[in-house]
Amino acid sequence: MYKIMIIEDDKKLQELVRSHLEKYGYQTCTVEDFSNIKKEFIKNSPNLVLMDINLPYYDGFYWCRDIRTVSKVPIIFISARGSDMDQVMAIENGGDDYITKPFSYDLLIVKIKGVIRRVYGEYSESTHAEVFEVDGLYMHIHQNVIEYNNRKVELSSKEFLLLYSLLKNVDQIVSREELLEILWNDIDFVDDNTLSVNITRLRKRLEEIGIADAIETKRGQGYRLVNNWGKTLG
Template sequence: MYNIMIVEDDVKLGILMKNHIEKYGYEVCVVNDFLNIKGEFIKNNPQIVLMDINLPFYDGFYWCRDIRTLSNVPIIFISSRESDMDQVMAIENGGDDYITKPFSYDLLMAKIKSVIRRVYGSYSESTNNEMFEVNGLFIYINQNVVEFNKKNIELSKKEFQLLYCLLKNVNKIVSRETLLEVLWNDIDFVDDNTLSVNITRLRKRLEELDIIDVIETKRGQGYRIIDNWKI
Protein backbone atom coordinates (compact mmCIF):
# COMPACT_ATOMS: atom_id res chain seq x y z
CA MET A 1 0.00 0.00 0.00
CA TYR A 2 1.62 3.25 -1.16
CA ASN A 3 1.02 6.48 0.72
CA ILE A 4 0.66 9.63 -1.38
CA MET A 5 0.88 13.13 0.08
CA ILE A 6 -0.93 15.98 -1.71
CA VAL A 7 0.34 19.52 -1.23
CA GLU A 8 -2.35 21.68 -2.84
CA ASP A 9 -3.82 24.92 -1.48
CA ASP A 10 -6.96 24.62 -3.62
CA VAL A 11 -9.00 22.70 -1.04
CA LYS A 12 -11.62 21.51 -3.52
CA LEU A 13 -9.02 20.20 -5.97
CA GLY A 14 -7.07 18.52 -3.17
CA ILE A 15 -10.18 16.64 -2.02
CA LEU A 16 -11.09 15.62 -5.59
CA MET A 17 -7.59 14.29 -6.19
CA LYS A 18 -7.62 12.43 -2.88
CA ASN A 19 -10.98 10.80 -3.56
CA HIS A 20 -9.97 9.71 -7.06
CA ILE A 21 -6.55 8.31 -6.08
CA GLU A 22 -8.06 6.36 -3.15
CA LYS A 23 -10.27 4.48 -5.61
CA TYR A 24 -7.12 2.71 -6.81
CA GLY A 25 -6.25 1.46 -3.35
CA TYR A 26 -3.68 4.09 -2.35
CA GLU A 27 -3.53 5.83 1.01
CA VAL A 28 -3.72 9.61 0.59
CA CYS A 29 -3.07 12.49 2.97
CA VAL A 30 -3.71 16.15 2.14
CA VAL A 31 -1.50 18.79 3.74
CA ASN A 32 -3.27 21.63 5.54
CA ASP A 33 -0.34 23.24 7.36
CA PHE A 34 1.50 25.15 4.64
CA LEU A 35 4.05 26.54 7.09
CA ASN A 36 5.23 23.09 8.09
CA ILE A 37 5.17 20.92 4.97
CA LYS A 38 8.46 19.28 5.94
CA GLY A 39 6.97 18.33 9.28
CA GLU A 40 3.89 16.93 7.54
CA PHE A 41 6.17 14.93 5.28
CA ILE A 42 7.99 13.44 8.26
CA LYS A 43 4.75 12.62 10.07
CA ASN A 44 3.07 10.95 7.07
CA ASN A 45 6.18 9.33 5.54
CA PRO A 46 4.71 9.19 2.00
CA GLN A 47 6.14 7.25 -0.93
CA ILE A 48 5.07 9.94 -3.44
CA VAL A 49 4.45 13.68 -3.11
CA LEU A 50 2.14 15.64 -5.43
CA MET A 51 3.32 19.24 -5.09
CA ASP A 52 1.67 22.44 -6.29
CA ILE A 53 4.05 25.32 -7.05
CA ASN A 54 1.93 28.32 -6.03
CA LEU A 55 1.51 27.84 -2.29
CA PRO A 56 1.05 30.17 0.70
CA PHE A 57 4.22 31.40 2.44
CA TYR A 58 6.79 29.44 0.35
CA ASP A 59 6.45 27.98 -3.11
CA GLY A 60 6.65 24.33 -4.08
CA PHE A 61 10.24 24.68 -5.28
CA TYR A 62 11.28 25.68 -1.75
CA TRP A 63 9.51 22.72 -0.16
CA CYS A 64 10.88 20.32 -2.74
CA ARG A 65 14.43 21.41 -1.86
CA ASP A 66 13.58 21.10 1.84
CA ILE A 67 12.26 17.57 1.43
CA ARG A 68 15.35 16.66 -0.59
CA THR A 69 17.46 17.26 2.53
CA LEU A 70 15.55 14.33 4.05
CA SER A 71 14.61 11.97 1.28
CA ASN A 72 14.75 11.06 -2.40
CA VAL A 73 11.03 10.25 -2.42
CA PRO A 74 9.47 10.97 -5.87
CA ILE A 75 7.95 14.45 -6.14
CA ILE A 76 5.53 15.22 -8.98
CA PHE A 77 4.79 18.90 -9.52
CA ILE A 78 1.23 19.83 -10.45
CA SER A 79 0.85 23.44 -11.55
CA SER A 80 -1.04 25.82 -13.81
CA ARG A 81 2.34 27.22 -14.91
CA GLU A 82 2.94 26.07 -18.48
CA SER A 83 6.31 27.57 -19.39
CA ASP A 84 9.32 25.44 -20.19
CA MET A 85 11.31 27.42 -17.60
CA ASP A 86 8.95 26.37 -14.79
CA GLN A 87 9.36 22.75 -15.79
CA VAL A 88 13.13 23.17 -15.94
CA MET A 89 13.09 24.75 -12.46
CA ALA A 90 10.97 21.89 -11.17
CA ILE A 91 13.58 19.39 -12.32
CA GLU A 92 16.52 21.47 -11.11
CA ASN A 93 14.92 21.83 -7.67
CA GLY A 94 14.59 18.07 -7.29
CA GLY A 95 11.27 17.23 -8.94
CA ASP A 96 10.72 13.94 -10.77
CA ASP A 97 7.83 14.86 -13.07
CA TYR A 98 5.50 17.71 -14.00
CA ILE A 99 1.76 17.86 -14.74
CA THR A 100 0.11 21.01 -16.06
CA LYS A 101 -3.32 22.10 -14.83
CA PRO A 102 -6.00 21.41 -15.90
CA PHE A 103 -5.20 17.72 -16.18
CA SER A 104 -7.14 14.50 -16.62
CA TYR A 105 -7.24 12.02 -13.75
CA ASP A 106 -6.20 9.31 -16.20
CA LEU A 107 -2.95 11.22 -16.80
CA LEU A 108 -2.46 11.75 -13.07
CA MET A 109 -2.83 8.04 -12.35
CA ALA A 110 -0.55 7.13 -15.25
CA LYS A 111 2.16 9.42 -13.82
CA ILE A 112 1.74 7.97 -10.32
CA LYS A 113 1.91 4.36 -11.57
CA SER A 114 4.89 5.17 -13.76
CA VAL A 115 6.93 6.63 -10.90
CA ILE A 116 6.00 3.69 -8.66
CA ARG A 117 7.28 1.25 -11.28
CA ARG A 118 10.46 3.23 -11.76
CA VAL A 119 11.31 3.91 -8.12
CA TYR A 120 9.75 1.03 -6.20
CA GLY A 121 9.08 -1.61 -8.82
CA SER A 122 11.06 -3.73 -11.27
CA TYR A 123 13.03 -0.76 -12.64
CA SER A 124 14.25 0.45 -9.28
CA GLU A 125 17.80 0.03 -8.01
CA SER A 126 16.89 0.46 -4.37
CA THR A 127 13.62 0.60 -2.45
CA ASN A 128 15.06 1.30 0.98
CA ASN A 129 15.07 4.99 1.96
CA GLU A 130 14.70 4.61 5.70
CA MET A 131 14.79 7.61 7.98
CA PHE A 132 14.83 7.69 11.78
CA GLU A 133 14.03 10.77 13.88
CA VAL A 134 14.27 11.71 17.56
CA ASN A 135 13.14 15.19 18.57
CA GLY A 136 14.27 16.90 15.38
CA LEU A 137 17.49 14.89 14.98
CA PHE A 138 17.23 12.95 11.72
CA ILE A 139 19.40 10.07 10.62
CA TYR A 140 19.26 8.60 7.12
CA ILE A 141 20.07 4.93 7.30
CA ASN A 142 21.13 4.36 3.69
CA GLN A 143 23.35 7.42 3.61
CA ASN A 144 25.06 7.54 7.04
CA VAL A 145 23.85 11.15 7.20
CA VAL A 146 22.69 12.99 10.32
CA GLU A 147 20.72 16.24 10.22
CA PHE A 148 19.78 18.71 12.91
CA ASN A 149 18.38 22.22 12.59
CA LYS A 150 19.03 22.40 8.80
CA LYS A 151 22.66 21.27 9.17
CA ASN A 152 23.85 17.82 8.19
CA ILE A 153 27.01 15.74 8.35
CA GLU A 154 28.05 12.37 6.98
CA LEU A 155 29.38 9.91 9.55
CA SER A 156 31.68 6.96 9.12
CA LYS A 157 29.99 3.56 9.13
CA LYS A 158 30.93 2.80 12.74
CA GLU A 159 30.04 6.30 13.97
CA PHE A 160 26.65 5.94 12.33
CA GLN A 161 26.00 2.45 13.74
CA LEU A 162 26.94 3.67 17.19
CA LEU A 163 24.64 6.69 17.03
CA TYR A 164 21.76 4.64 15.63
CA CYS A 165 22.02 2.10 18.45
CA LEU A 166 22.10 4.83 21.10
CA LEU A 167 19.18 6.72 19.56
CA LYS A 168 17.02 3.60 19.40
CA ASN A 169 17.51 3.46 23.17
CA VAL A 170 17.39 7.20 23.83
CA ASN A 171 17.65 8.13 27.53
CA LYS A 172 18.46 4.50 28.38
CA ILE A 173 21.84 2.99 29.24
CA VAL A 174 23.24 0.77 26.51
CA SER A 175 25.84 -1.69 27.75
CA ARG A 176 29.36 -1.69 26.37
CA GLU A 177 28.87 -5.31 25.33
CA THR A 178 25.80 -4.41 23.26
CA LEU A 179 27.61 -1.57 21.53
CA LEU A 180 30.64 -3.74 20.82
CA GLU A 181 28.41 -6.39 19.27
CA VAL A 182 26.79 -3.74 17.06
CA LEU A 183 30.15 -2.54 15.79
CA TRP A 184 32.13 -5.78 15.61
CA ASN A 185 31.01 -9.35 15.02
CA ASP A 186 33.64 -10.93 17.27
CA ILE A 187 34.06 -8.86 20.42
CA ASP A 188 36.58 -11.27 21.96
CA PHE A 189 39.31 -9.76 19.80
CA VAL A 190 38.38 -6.10 20.27
CA ASP A 191 40.26 -3.90 22.71
CA ASP A 192 37.72 -2.33 25.09
CA ASN A 193 39.42 1.01 24.61
CA THR A 194 38.40 0.91 20.93
CA LEU A 195 34.78 1.61 21.89
CA SER A 196 35.83 4.60 24.00
CA VAL A 197 37.77 6.00 21.05
CA ASN A 198 34.73 5.66 18.76
CA ILE A 199 32.46 7.30 21.34
CA THR A 200 34.88 10.23 21.56
CA ARG A 201 34.87 10.59 17.78
CA LEU A 202 31.07 10.52 17.68
CA ARG A 203 30.84 13.21 20.35
CA LYS A 204 33.12 15.45 18.29
CA ARG A 205 31.08 14.85 15.13
CA LEU A 206 27.84 15.76 16.93
CA GLU A 207 29.45 19.00 18.08
CA GLU A 208 29.55 19.98 14.40
CA LEU A 209 25.74 20.07 14.63
CA ASP A 210 25.93 22.10 17.87
CA ILE A 211 24.82 19.02 19.81
CA ILE A 212 27.05 18.97 22.86
CA ASP A 213 27.35 16.75 25.94
CA VAL A 214 24.52 14.38 25.01
CA ILE A 215 26.42 11.09 25.30
CA GLU A 216 26.96 10.17 28.94
CA THR A 217 29.46 7.60 30.17
CA LYS A 218 27.96 5.32 32.81
CA ARG A 219 31.01 3.86 34.50
CA GLY A 220 30.93 0.08 34.68
CA GLN A 221 27.71 -0.04 32.63
CA GLY A 222 27.94 1.60 29.23
CA TYR A 223 26.69 4.79 27.55
CA ARG A 224 23.49 6.76 27.33
CA ILE A 225 22.39 9.44 24.89
CA ILE A 226 20.07 12.06 26.39
CA ASP A 227 17.77 14.10 24.17
CA ASN A 228 18.61 17.58 25.41
CA TRP A 229 19.02 18.84 21.85
CA LYS A 230 15.28 19.54 21.56
CA ILE A 231 14.57 22.64 19.45
Protein backbone atom coordinates in the same frame (compact mmCIF):
# COMPACT_ATOMS: atom_id res chain seq x y z
CA MET B 1 0.04 0.35 0.16
CA TYR B 2 1.82 3.49 -0.98
CA LYS B 3 1.13 6.77 0.80
CA ILE B 4 0.84 9.90 -1.34
CA MET B 5 1.07 13.38 0.13
CA ILE B 6 -1.01 16.02 -1.68
CA ILE B 7 0.44 19.53 -1.29
CA GLU B 8 -2.32 21.65 -2.81
CA ASP B 9 -4.00 24.67 -1.19
CA ASP B 10 -7.08 24.53 -3.44
CA LYS B 11 -9.33 22.50 -1.12
CA LYS B 12 -11.72 21.44 -3.88
CA LEU B 13 -8.96 20.12 -6.12
CA GLN B 14 -7.21 18.59 -3.12
CA GLU B 15 -10.29 16.55 -2.25
CA LEU B 16 -10.92 15.53 -5.87
CA VAL B 17 -7.37 14.23 -6.24
CA ARG B 18 -7.51 12.56 -2.84
CA SER B 19 -10.78 10.80 -3.62
CA HIS B 20 -9.51 9.56 -6.98
CA LEU B 21 -6.24 8.24 -5.56
CA GLU B 22 -8.02 6.38 -2.78
CA LYS B 23 -10.25 4.68 -5.38
CA TYR B 24 -7.08 3.21 -6.83
CA GLY B 25 -5.94 1.90 -3.45
CA TYR B 26 -3.47 4.60 -2.48
CA GLN B 27 -3.29 5.98 1.04
CA THR B 28 -3.31 9.78 1.08
CA CYS B 29 -2.42 12.64 3.39
CA THR B 30 -2.64 16.42 3.01
CA VAL B 31 -0.93 19.49 4.42
CA GLU B 32 -2.52 21.37 7.31
CA ASP B 33 0.24 23.91 7.97
CA PHE B 34 1.54 25.46 4.74
CA SER B 35 4.09 27.50 6.69
CA ASN B 36 6.07 24.36 7.57
CA ILE B 37 5.56 21.78 4.86
CA LYS B 38 8.85 20.04 5.67
CA LYS B 39 7.62 19.29 9.19
CA GLU B 40 4.34 17.93 7.80
CA PHE B 41 6.29 15.80 5.34
CA ILE B 42 8.46 14.27 8.07
CA LYS B 43 5.42 13.62 10.26
CA ASN B 44 3.53 11.80 7.49
CA SER B 45 6.49 10.00 5.87
CA PRO B 46 4.87 9.57 2.41
CA ASN B 47 6.17 7.43 -0.45
CA LEU B 48 5.40 10.09 -3.08
CA VAL B 49 4.51 13.80 -3.13
CA LEU B 50 2.18 15.69 -5.46
CA MET B 51 3.30 19.33 -5.28
CA ASP B 52 1.59 22.48 -6.51
CA ILE B 53 3.84 25.43 -7.36
CA ASN B 54 1.66 28.35 -6.24
CA LEU B 55 1.39 27.87 -2.49
CA PRO B 56 1.03 30.18 0.56
CA TYR B 57 4.24 31.49 2.17
CA TYR B 58 6.74 29.87 -0.25
CA ASP B 59 6.33 28.27 -3.66
CA GLY B 60 6.59 24.59 -4.51
CA PHE B 61 10.16 24.94 -5.78
CA TYR B 62 11.26 26.10 -2.32
CA TRP B 63 9.49 23.23 -0.55
CA CYS B 64 10.85 20.70 -3.02
CA ARG B 65 14.40 21.83 -2.23
CA ASP B 66 13.57 21.76 1.49
CA ILE B 67 12.24 18.20 1.31
CA ARG B 68 15.32 17.17 -0.65
CA THR B 69 17.47 18.00 2.41
CA VAL B 70 15.87 15.07 4.25
CA SER B 71 14.50 12.70 1.60
CA LYS B 72 14.83 11.37 -1.94
CA VAL B 73 11.12 10.52 -2.09
CA PRO B 74 9.69 11.12 -5.61
CA ILE B 75 7.98 14.48 -6.16
CA ILE B 76 5.57 15.17 -9.03
CA PHE B 77 4.68 18.81 -9.67
CA ILE B 78 1.08 19.64 -10.61
CA SER B 79 0.60 23.22 -11.75
CA ALA B 80 -1.35 25.53 -14.02
CA ARG B 81 2.00 27.05 -14.99
CA GLY B 82 2.87 25.15 -18.14
CA SER B 83 5.84 27.00 -19.59
CA ASP B 84 9.01 25.15 -20.49
CA MET B 85 10.92 27.23 -17.94
CA ASP B 86 8.58 26.18 -15.11
CA GLN B 87 9.08 22.53 -16.03
CA VAL B 88 12.84 22.99 -16.22
CA MET B 89 12.85 24.68 -12.82
CA ALA B 90 10.77 21.85 -11.36
CA ILE B 91 13.33 19.27 -12.43
CA GLU B 92 16.32 21.42 -11.44
CA ASN B 93 14.85 21.96 -7.98
CA GLY B 94 14.53 18.21 -7.36
CA GLY B 95 11.23 17.21 -8.97
CA ASP B 96 10.77 13.89 -10.77
CA ASP B 97 7.90 14.73 -13.13
CA TYR B 98 5.49 17.53 -14.08
CA ILE B 99 1.77 17.59 -14.91
CA THR B 100 0.02 20.70 -16.23
CA LYS B 101 -3.47 21.68 -15.01
CA PRO B 102 -6.08 20.88 -16.12
CA PHE B 103 -5.16 17.21 -16.35
CA SER B 104 -6.95 13.90 -16.73
CA TYR B 105 -6.98 11.59 -13.73
CA ASP B 106 -5.97 8.73 -16.00
CA LEU B 107 -2.76 10.61 -16.84
CA LEU B 108 -2.17 11.33 -13.15
CA ILE B 109 -2.50 7.66 -12.22
CA VAL B 110 -0.21 6.59 -15.06
CA LYS B 111 2.43 9.13 -13.98
CA ILE B 112 2.21 7.98 -10.35
CA LYS B 113 2.44 4.31 -11.28
CA GLY B 114 5.44 4.98 -13.51
CA VAL B 115 7.36 6.88 -10.82
CA ILE B 116 6.53 4.29 -8.13
CA ARG B 117 7.59 1.45 -10.43
CA ARG B 118 10.86 3.22 -11.18
CA VAL B 119 11.68 4.16 -7.58
CA TYR B 120 10.26 1.25 -5.60
CA GLY B 121 9.47 -1.50 -8.07
CA GLU B 122 10.93 -3.55 -10.89
CA TYR B 123 12.90 -0.65 -12.42
CA SER B 124 14.32 0.59 -9.14
CA GLU B 125 18.04 1.33 -9.24
CA SER B 126 18.38 0.94 -5.48
CA THR B 127 17.85 -2.18 -3.41
CA HIS B 128 18.61 -0.40 -0.14
CA ALA B 129 15.85 -0.46 2.47
CA GLU B 130 14.06 2.77 3.25
CA VAL B 131 14.00 1.87 6.95
CA PHE B 132 16.59 0.27 9.23
CA GLU B 133 15.18 -1.24 12.43
CA VAL B 134 16.54 -2.83 15.60
CA ASP B 135 14.04 -3.97 18.26
CA GLY B 136 11.50 -1.26 17.52
CA LEU B 137 13.97 1.60 16.96
CA TYR B 138 13.44 2.73 13.37
CA MET B 139 15.77 4.82 11.24
CA HIS B 140 14.06 6.33 8.18
CA ILE B 141 17.06 6.30 5.89
CA HIS B 142 16.13 9.04 3.40
CA GLN B 143 14.58 11.35 5.97
CA ASN B 144 17.15 11.55 8.81
CA VAL B 145 14.28 10.64 11.15
CA ILE B 146 14.30 8.11 13.99
CA GLU B 147 11.21 6.60 15.56
CA TYR B 148 10.48 4.61 18.72
CA ASN B 149 7.12 3.83 20.31
CA ASN B 150 5.38 6.13 17.78
CA ARG B 151 7.58 9.07 18.77
CA LYS B 152 9.71 10.63 16.03
CA VAL B 153 12.57 13.11 15.97
CA GLU B 154 14.60 14.55 13.12
CA LEU B 155 18.39 14.33 13.34
CA SER B 156 21.09 16.36 11.66
CA SER B 157 22.98 14.51 8.95
CA LYS B 158 25.97 13.99 11.26
CA GLU B 159 23.80 12.74 14.14
CA PHE B 160 22.06 10.34 11.78
CA LEU B 161 25.33 8.95 10.41
CA LEU B 162 26.68 8.42 13.91
CA LEU B 163 23.57 6.61 15.09
CA TYR B 164 23.47 4.47 11.97
CA SER B 165 27.03 3.31 12.58
CA LEU B 166 26.39 2.65 16.28
CA LEU B 167 23.11 0.84 15.58
CA LYS B 168 24.68 -1.41 12.96
CA ASN B 169 27.19 -2.41 15.65
CA VAL B 170 24.74 -2.40 18.57
CA ASP B 171 26.24 -3.58 21.90
CA GLN B 172 29.74 -3.36 20.37
CA ILE B 173 32.36 -0.63 20.74
CA VAL B 174 32.85 1.57 17.68
CA SER B 175 36.23 3.32 17.75
CA ARG B 176 36.57 7.10 17.81
CA GLU B 177 38.70 6.88 14.68
CA GLU B 178 35.93 5.12 12.76
CA LEU B 179 33.33 7.62 13.91
CA LEU B 180 35.58 10.58 13.08
CA GLU B 181 36.03 9.17 9.58
CA ILE B 182 32.24 8.96 9.18
CA LEU B 183 31.88 12.65 10.09
CA TRP B 184 34.69 13.82 7.85
CA ASN B 185 34.02 15.42 4.47
CA ASP B 186 35.79 17.86 2.17
CA ILE B 187 34.06 20.90 3.67
CA ASP B 188 33.94 20.51 7.44
CA PHE B 189 36.89 20.33 9.79
CA VAL B 190 36.36 17.45 12.19
CA ASP B 191 38.19 16.77 15.45
CA ASP B 192 37.56 15.00 18.77
CA ASN B 193 35.52 17.95 20.03
CA THR B 194 33.25 17.76 16.97
CA LEU B 195 32.63 14.09 17.70
CA SER B 196 31.92 14.71 21.39
CA VAL B 197 29.46 17.52 20.62
CA ASN B 198 27.55 15.38 18.13
CA ILE B 199 27.43 12.42 20.50
CA THR B 200 25.99 14.70 23.21
CA ARG B 201 23.35 15.96 20.80
CA LEU B 202 22.55 12.42 19.70
CA ARG B 203 22.00 11.35 23.31
CA LYS B 204 19.49 14.19 23.71
CA ARG B 205 17.67 13.20 20.53
CA LEU B 206 17.36 9.62 21.75
CA GLU B 207 16.00 10.86 25.07
CA GLU B 208 13.33 12.81 23.17
CA ILE B 209 11.86 9.53 21.89
CA GLY B 210 12.20 7.78 25.25
CA ILE B 211 15.60 6.06 25.00
CA ALA B 212 17.92 7.20 27.80
CA ASP B 213 21.47 6.21 28.77
CA ALA B 214 21.92 4.12 25.62
CA ILE B 215 25.28 5.53 24.42
CA GLU B 216 28.23 4.57 26.62
CA THR B 217 31.62 6.30 26.45
CA LYS B 218 34.50 3.83 26.50
CA ARG B 219 37.54 5.92 27.40
CA GLY B 220 40.46 5.50 25.05
CA GLN B 221 38.36 3.29 22.76
CA GLY B 222 35.17 4.89 21.47
CA TYR B 223 31.43 4.55 22.04
CA ARG B 224 28.94 1.74 22.43
CA LEU B 225 25.18 1.81 21.82
CA VAL B 226 23.60 -0.44 24.45
CA ASN B 227 20.30 -2.03 23.50
CA ASN B 228 18.35 -1.15 26.62
CA TRP B 229 15.18 -0.29 24.65
CA GLY B 230 14.91 -3.84 23.24
CA LYS B 231 14.90 -5.27 26.77
CA THR B 232 12.11 -2.83 27.67
CA LEU B 233 9.98 -4.02 24.76
CA GLY B 234 10.77 -7.63 25.46
